[in-house]
Amino acid sequence: MALSALVIAGVGGVAFGLSSYSPASARGGDAELRTALAKRLPKTKITAVDCNKLTGLCEVSAGNTLFYTDRHARYLVIGRGYDMETRPDLTAAMLLELNPDTLLGAAAHNEAPAGDSGVRAAPTRVSLAELPVGGAIRWGALSGPKVVVFTDFHCPYCMKLSETLATIGVRVEERPISVLGTRALSEKVYCSKNPVASLHGAYRHEEPTTDVAKCDTSGLDANEAFARRHMFAGTPIIVRADGSVIEGFRPAAELTAWLKGGAA
Incomplete structure (x- = not known):
């Protein structure tokens, strides 16, 4: 079913006309779109194209990577698609179908079309000493084992x-x-005023009303710099107190064992 209310999170400045779009014409244009993508992204192997799922956009799979484009392959959109009426993350569902063993939050991964040479994998160990005290929101059991999570609220x-x-x-x-x-x-x-409550609210699409003009956000800058330096291309990234790194969501039992020193 085509969805009429769609927003791509993390991408701005590109508008698509939705009213004149026809699913039938999209079906006939998949081959033309593949040809256009091959010309514009010659080193990216396109594995699937679907112009029927989202009104006005075509969903393109390249291995375990997912992105969106218009039917003429002029605009490339990397981000998450949300149905604004029913609220599901449409991109996450498709990424899980493509790669059920890796539950990463980012839409682009190692085969992202923006870089023909690919993206280096995140390291398996980092030094948390590089991070400042600021930039973190701390919560949970004070006596429990420490875990650092690099996160994105979307x-x-x-x-x-x-x-x-x-x-x-x-x-x-x-x-x-x-x-x-x-x-x-x-x-x-x-x-x-209450970052912990705001954090949990942000995951539920609740945005706090905060005046950030007088707030020191240099800690957030440090988070971004640390993530870039260590090639953290997706979220969540989980770091143990000894610096060991795992990528993506893990269930409770696996996390508990890993935080006690077990292998990922």
Whole structure:
């Protein structure tokens, strides 16, 4: 079914005309779109094209990567698609179909079309000493094992991870980074009077009303710089107190074992 109310999170400045779109004409144009994509992205192997699912946009799969374009392959959109009426994350559902073993929050991954040479994988260990005290929102059990999470408030698996961490008695340090265009939201959450409550609210699409003009957001800058330096291309990224890194959502039992020193 085509969806008429769609927003792509994290991408701005591109508008698509929806009223003149016809699913029937899209079906006939898939081959032309593949040809156009091959010319514009010659080193990206396109595995599937679907112009019927979303009104006005075509969903394109390239291995485990998902992005969107118009039917003429002029505009490339990397971000998350949400149905604004029923609220589901349409991109997350498709990414899970493409790669059920890797529940990463980011829409673009190692085969992203923006870089023909690919993206280097995140390291398996980092030094948390590089991070400042600022830039973190801390909550959870003070006596529990420490876990640092690089998160994006529009990432559904980040929300799922946050909910899971709340059940296993850990000391959580969430560090927002903007993978899906959420820097302004991160500032409002971080600078709010109750950052912990605002954090959990932000995952539920509740935006705090915060004056950030007098707030020091240099800690958020440090989070972004750390993420870039260590090639954190998706969220969530989970870091243990000893610096060990795992990517993506993990269930409670696996997280508990890993935080006790087990293998990922």
